[in-house]
Amino acid sequence: MTGHASAKSPLKMYFAVWATLLVFTLVTFKVAFIELGPFNAVVALVIATLKATLVALFFMHIWHAGERLIKVAVAAAIFFLFLLLGLTLSDYLTRPWS
Amino acid sequence: MADSSTIMGLHQEEEHHPQLLHHFADAGQQRDAASLGMWVFLATEVMFFGGMFCAYLIYRHWYFGDFGAASKSIDATLGATNTAVLICSSLTVVLAVWAAQTARRALLIGMLVVTMLFGLAFLGIKGYEYYQKFEEHHVPGASFSFDHVPIPGHPGEYANPRHAQIYFSLYFLMTGIHALHMIVGLGIFTWLLVMACKGRFTPEYYTPVEIGGLYWHFVDIIWIYLFPLLYLIDRHP
Numbered sequence: 001m002t003g004h005a006s007a008k009s010p011l012k013m014y015f016a017v018w019a020t021l022l023v024f025t026l027v028t029f030k031v032a033f034i035e036l037g038p039f040n041a042v043v044a045l046v047i048a049t050l051k052a053t054l055v056a057l058f059f060m061h062i063w064h065a066g067e068r069l070i071k072v073a074v075a076a077a078i079f080f081l082f083l084l085l086g087l088t089l090s091d092y093l094t095r096p097w098s
Numbered sequence: 099m100a101d102s103s104t105i106m107g108l109h110q111e112e113e114h115h116p117q118l119l120h121h122f123a124d125a126g127q128q129r130d131a132a133s134l135g136m137w138v139f140l141a142t143e144v145m146f147f148g149g150m151f152c153a154y155l156i157y158r159h160w161y162f163g164d165f166g167a168a169s170k171s172i173d174a175t176l177g178a179t180n181t182a183v184l185i186c187s188s189l190t191v192v193l194a195v196w197a198a199q200t201a202r203r204a205l206l207i208g209m210l211v212v213t214m215l216f217g218l219a220f221l222g223i224k225g226y227e228y229y230q231k232f233e234e235h236h237v238p239g240a241s242f243s244f245d246h247v248p249i250p251g252h253p254g255e256y257a258n259p260r261h262a263q264i265y266f267s268l269y270f271l272m273t274g275i276h277a278l279h280m281i282v283g284l285g286i287f288t289w290l291l292v293m294a295c296k297g298r299f300t301p302e303y304y305t306p307v308e309i310g311g312l313y314w315h316f317v318d319i320i321w322i323y324l325f326p327l328l329y330l331i332d333r334h335p
Contacts, residue, residue: 010196011193011196014189014192014193014196015189018185018186018188018189021185021188022182022185025178025181025182025185025325026178028325028326028330029174029178029330032174032326032330032333032334033333033334033335034334035334035335036334040330040331040332040333040334041331044326044327044330044331045326047326048322048323048325048326051322052319052322052323055188055315055318055319055322056315056319058192059188059189059191059192059311059315060311060312060315060316061308065133066126066130067130067133067134069130069134070130070133070134070137073134073137073138073141074137074141076141077137077140077141077144077145078144080141080144080145080148081144081145081148084145084148084149084152085148085151085152085155088152088156089152089155089156089159092156092159093159
């Protein structure tokens, strides 16, 4: 429960996460203009996932969530997203005629 | 916190917060229940946006070069600026939640206002991008035009306008639905601002700020994926 964590202030952590997110944004923007072949997309998506994870864990308080059901709901959302993308793309990306 | 006597209905003023509903043991449990509800809603939002991302990935795979050419026509600097704006708004949201937790009402009101200003700035920049697309006839429809646009990395080859139109359809659909979420978020934050001005939020009860913030961060996360997928593919010369 975040409400009882007032003993030590989370402000330093919030600003550190914010600065990291801005640095990641700058890096992903700059890297996009460098020729890396197929790795351009890989780098862009890895950085996006790192940023999303930082926002979810620290700004959305999953890291400190007292209620485990919240973590289960988040895990379920990610699981079903991968089910949606994984099963659909495993079909579409393996059709030799397309 | 509240022991069993307060749950049974002995409403002692110092123990029973007026916002604490009877079926919750204490404020923490009530807050966790509200957060869980928001997270379940956000899980449905993940699936909602997931369908659009899935459609995008399939078409990007099929019309790889056409999507690259179309993506290059939108302004990546404006996209990056908007990403920074949303990240800054997420910071002000956590500061607002923190202010509510620690009974700093002036800071809470200030952070809610700054968050909304960031949200409006985002929509303004987005609107300018849409205006650019209108000017260039890149809006799908009767006046759509995307002739003789070279495919990145393939000299002498030009993008198929029909395929590029699918990119722009997805671009306007995904950024449009995202912008709609931003507008809903601004509505939620307007309400939070009114409640904050009335002094409704205390360290015992700040659930609306917390779960309104969850929604705002989620909309930020969607943009964190939209930015590289729509703006940054095939940028290199």
